[in-house]
Amino acid sequence: MKKLLTGNEAIARGAWEAGVVVCTAYPGTPSTEITENAAKYPEMYAEWSPNEKVALEVGLGAAIAGGRALVSMKHVGVNVAADPLFTLAYTGINGGLVLVSADDPGMHSSQDEQDNRHYGRAAKIPVLEPADSQEAKEFTKLAFDLSEAFDTPVMLRTTTRVAHSQSLVELADRKEVPIKEYEKNTAKFVMIPANARPRHLIVEDRMQKLSTYAETTELNRIEWNDPSIGIITSGITYQYVKEVLPQASILKLGMSFPLPKNLISEFAQKVTTLYVIEELDPFFEDQIKAWGIAVQGKDTFPLFGELLPEMISAKLAPSDQQTCCHATACELKTEDTPPRPPVLCPGCPHRAVFYTLNKLKVTVTGDIGCYTLGCLAPLNAIDTTICMGASIGTAIGMEKARGKDYARKMVAVIGDSTFIHSGITPLIDAVYNKATTTTLILDNRITAMTGHQHNPVTGFTIKGEPTKEIDLAVLAQAVGVDRVRTVDPFALSELEQIIREELAAEEPSVIITRRSCALIEKGTKPPYTVSEEACTGCLQCMRLGCPCIVKQDNKKVSINPAQCVGCGLCATVCKFDAIRKEGGANA
Amino acid sequence: MRNLTNILIVGVGGQGTILASRVLAGVVQKIGQDVKVSEIHGMAQRGGSVVTQVRYGEKVYAPIIAPGEADIILAFEKLEALRWLSYLKKDGNILINDQRLDPMPVVTGAAAYPQDAIAAIKKQCANTMVIDGLGEAVKAGNAKAVNVVLLGLLARYLDLDKQTWLDVIRDTVPDKLLDVNLKAFEAGWNSVK
Ligand code: SF4
Ligand code: SF4
Numbered sequence: 001m002k003k004l005l006t007g008n009e010a011i012a013r014g015a016w017e018a019g020v021v022v023c024t025a026y027p028g029t030p031s032t033e034i035t036e037n038a039a040k041y042p043e044m045y046a047e048w049s050p051n052e053k054v055a056l057e058v059g060l061g062a063a064i065a066g067g068r069a070l071v072s073m074k075h076v077g078v079n080v081a082a083d084p085l086f087t088l089a090y091t092g093i094n095g096g097l098v099l100v101s102a103d104d105p106g107m108h109s110s111q112d113e114q115d116n117r118h119y120g121r122a123a124k125i126p127v128l129e130p131a132d133s134q135e136a137k138e139f140t141k142l143a144f145d146l147s148e149a150f151d152t153p154v155m156l157r158t159t160t161r162v163a164h165s166q167s168l169v170e171l172a173d174r175k176e177v178p179i180k181e182y183e184k185n186t187a188k189f190v191m192i193p194a195n196a197r198p199r200h201l202i203v204e205d206r207m208q209k210l211s212t213y214a215e216t217t218e219l220n221r222i223e224w225n226d227p228s229i230g231i232i233t234s235g236i237t238y239q240y241v242k243e244v245l246p247q248a249s250i251l252k253l254g255m256s257f258p259l260p261k262n263l264i265s266e267f268a269q270k271v272t273t274l275y276v277i278e279e280l281d282p283f284f285e286d287q288i289k290a291w292g293i294a295v296q297g298k299d300t301f302p303l304f305g306e307l308l309p310e311m312i313s314a315k316l317a318p319s320d321q322q323t324c325c326h327a328t329a330c331e332l333k334t335e336d337t338p339p340r341p342p343v344l345c346p347g348c349p350h351r352a353v354f355y356t357l358n359k360l361k362v363t364v365t366g367d368i369g370c371y372t373l374g375c376l377a378p379l380n381a382i383d384t385t386i387c388m389g390a391s392i393g394t395a396i397g398m399e400k401a402r403g404k405d406y407a408r409k410m411v412a413v414i415g416d417s418t419f420i421h422s423g424i425t426p427l428i429d430a431v432y433n434k435a436t437t438t439t440l441i442l443d444n445r446i447t448a449m450t451g452h453q454h455n456p457v458t459g460f461t462i463k464g465e466p467t468k469e470i471d472l473a474v475l476a477q478a479v480g481v482d483r484v485r486t487v488d489p490f491a492l493s494e495l496e497q498i499i500r501e502e503l504a505a506e507e508p509s510v511i512i513t514r515r516s517c518a519l520i521e522k523g524t525k526p527p528y529t530v531s532e533e534a535c536t537g538c539l540q541c542m543r544l545g546c547p548c549i550v551k552q553d554n555k556k557v558s559i560n561p562a563q564c565v566g567c568g569l570c571a572t573v574c575k576f577d578a579i580r581k582e583g584g585a586n587a
Numbered sequence: 588m589r590n591l592t593n594i595l596i597v598g599v600g601g602q603g604t605i606l607a608s609r610v611l612a613g614v615v616q617k618i619g620q621d622v623k624v625s626e627i628h629g630m631a632q633r634g635g636s637v638v639t640q641v642r643y644g645e646k647v648y649a650p651i652i653a654p655g656e657a658d659i660i661l662a663f664e665k666l667e668a669l670r671w672l673s674y675l676k677k678d679g680n681i682l683i684n685d686q687r688l689d690p691m692p693v694v695t696g697a698a699a700y701p702q703d704a705i706a707a708i709k710k711q712c713a714n715t716m717v718i719d720g721l722g723e724a725v726k727a728g729n730a731k732a733v734n735v736v737l738l739g740l741l742a743r744y745l746d747l748d749k750q751t752w753l754d755v756i757r758d759t760v761p762d763k764l765l766d767v768n769l770k771a772f773e774a775g776w777n778s779v780k
Contacts (some may be wrong), residue, residue, distance in 0.1 A: 004612055004613065004622065021697075037626075038588045090662070132623070161651065164627065165625045165650035166612060166623065166624070166625075166650075167622070167623045168616065168621065181679075239649045239650070240648070240649050243648040243649040309653050330777065337666060338690055338699070339690065339698075340634075340635055340666070340690035341635055341690070341692070342600065342633035343635075345634065373630075377691070377692075377695050377697065447629075450752065451632075542694070542695070545695070547634055547689070547694060550689055562721075562730065
């Protein structure tokens with residue numbers, strides 16, 4: 001039977017068919033749906049781990065114990081998991097272990113554009129790259145076989161276009177793979193230097209064997225056509241090449257690391273002009289050039305962003321290039337279509353926090369989540385955003401550089417899930433190293449940005465089972481923060497008062513702003529309306545950046561009733577009592 | 588070029604463009620064609636500009652559509668119609684939901700909403716069809732069914748079996764919303780004279 005699946009759904013299916021027993025992840029676009037879908041299969045245990053490092057550690061534990069394990073994350077998540085990853089390459093596994101790295105060329109939803117094929121080479125593990133959903137499923141299964149055959153973790157690298165595109169997939173049954181025997185083997189699994197040194201030799205020997213394997217595996221295949229143009233490519237770019245250069249000869253690399261030297265040389269000899277077409281970094285190109293093979297690549301194609309089909313046809317098949325038939329419209333596009341950046345949802349609890357921080361004119365070190373959108377106009381309330389968990393550490397550093405007085409005008413903001421991910425360690429640092437920073441944990445009771453996944457503060461697992469709920473206040477107190485307060489962010493004056501008090505305090509404080517994400521709040525309340533007579537046009541309410549509030553031609557505001565969820569925040573900030581619940585007096 | 592149909596569905600995060608693309612892909616699959624769909628998730632869903640791309644035919648390689656190659660653009664919002672217009676091919680059809688949703692730069696006054704978006708598009712494209720999707724959805728019984736009204740309209744422009752559309756909608760939407768959605772689909776279908 002054929003089914004239309006996204007790449008992510010197909011990877012989950014592949015894991016199931018491969019007899020996987022444990023799936024772990026921390027959610028992150030474009031990887032999230034892998035584990036979400038894996039959790040639907042009763043045969044597989046699945047979890048949202050607190051962060052990617054823990055996800056990999058749980059996965060490797062399962063593998064060492066003899067079961068097959070799938071660990072998924074987005075590209076920047078691998079940075080977090082890199083520590084166990086490199087050593088895992090030394091120990092090897094027992095049951096198969098596959099690490100999915102979902103990269104995001106074009107940064108549709110990421111803070112950087114890193115090319116994680118480099119991780120495969122740096123950690124010395126094989127990397128497979130599927131080009132559509134069918135391959136995503138098949139390569140997942142193959143990766144497990146490879147993992148066990150070579151006693152190594154295997155990286156399955158996807159990109160957004162593979163992860164989030166749907167294509168037809170032929171389904172198969174699950175093959176139950178018996179859990180392998182576990183035997184204590186300290187020389188293999190205890191990486192003290194004396195044990196690790198011989199393991200490094202094993203790693204290098206394994207790389208040799210994998211290189212030999214790369215020469216003959218079906219993962220790498222030549223599609224002979226016109227030999228005057230030869231193209232080496234992988235992943236989604238293969239599809240683009242097939243589309244725009246159907247006459248070209250292609251070497252499709254399903255295994256991106258290690259590369260098949262002989263196969264590449266043979267291909268290079270038989271074609272007249274050789275191109276490497278790859279997204280992001282010259283990963284193949286550098287290696288191929290190092291072997292002394294002449295090839296064109298990044299001199300022709302960009303080092304950044306998605307590599308789109310039209311870019312390939314523009315360079316290599318200009319005659320086929322479709323010219324835009326709406327030239328005037330294209331000009332219209334640049335001049336007359338304002339951008340539409342994402343915004344905090346109507347009723348979002350973060351809006352109140354950033355409105356207040358903006359009003360107080362404090363420096364805000366930010367973090368990764370929906371609340372990152374607080375950096376945009378009109379809230380303009382975030383100074384820095386680096387990576388998951390960086391906000392508190394950044395605030396400590398700013399204070400250490402500029403002094404305690406500066407900390408009186410500065411807060412760190414971090415979400416509930418992100419705090420669990422990697423906010424607790426810098427908070428410990430703040431206490432231990434006597435910083436006086438104020439941390440706001442924006443607790444909206446869910447991991448919202450990636451699509452509402454549970455986390456340790458929600459009280460539910462990925463399979464929806466109730467579990468212990470972490471109490472953030474108690475947790476902060478336990479690491480030594482004496483000043484911990486919880487507030488409903490929509491109680492604006494109380495929120496402002498508490499922030500002022502905690503900023504003034506010369507010791508670390510944590511303020512938990514708690515209110516559910518607007519998208520999980522059940523049942524919307526009636527929308528608010530604006531009284532024409534009472535509205536003075538002061539536009540104070542518009543500083544909230546609620547997309548429902550619109551300035552009219554007469555300079556007064558109105559509220560779009562179709563979008564408004566009736567949160568009432570705008571009524572709270574209106575000094576003239578002009579915003580009211582529909583059909584009634586003010587709340 | 589191989590014989591492929593390229594459809595771009597554009598709108599604003601939260602309008603239901605993804606569901607629409609999934610129904611279309613389901614219909615095409617039932618009819619035995621190869622199909623690929625590309626969607627973007629994440630940040631864009633928070634009220635940002637969203638595009639999903641559906642390509643079908645005998646054999647599909649790339650899941651995305653190049654500028655100037657879309658046979659049909661189905662636009663859930665006027666400004667988005669304008670934004671993606673350069674993707675339409677010569678003589679392609681652009682189907683527009685006559686709805687205005689202001690992006691934040693317009694709300695804050697940093698940019699202006701184009702006053703004559705539809706007129707500008709009509710000047711470029713002879714095959715422009717405008718529909719009051721929201722009005723039709725409300726008539727059908729639920730303002731949220733705009734996406735299915737638009738699917739009905741799209742269905743009218745594609746040479747695919749109508750019953751298959753109804754079957755896929757039946758498989759996709761929850762039972763209690765089925766009546767409204769079937770009505771919404773018919774409204775879209777019948778909006779073409
Ligand atoms: S999903 Fe929730 S947290 Fe994110 S912007 Fe919307 S309301 Fe706010
Ligand atoms: S009540 Fe006001 S702030 Fe809340 S969603 Fe409606 S318009 Fe926006």
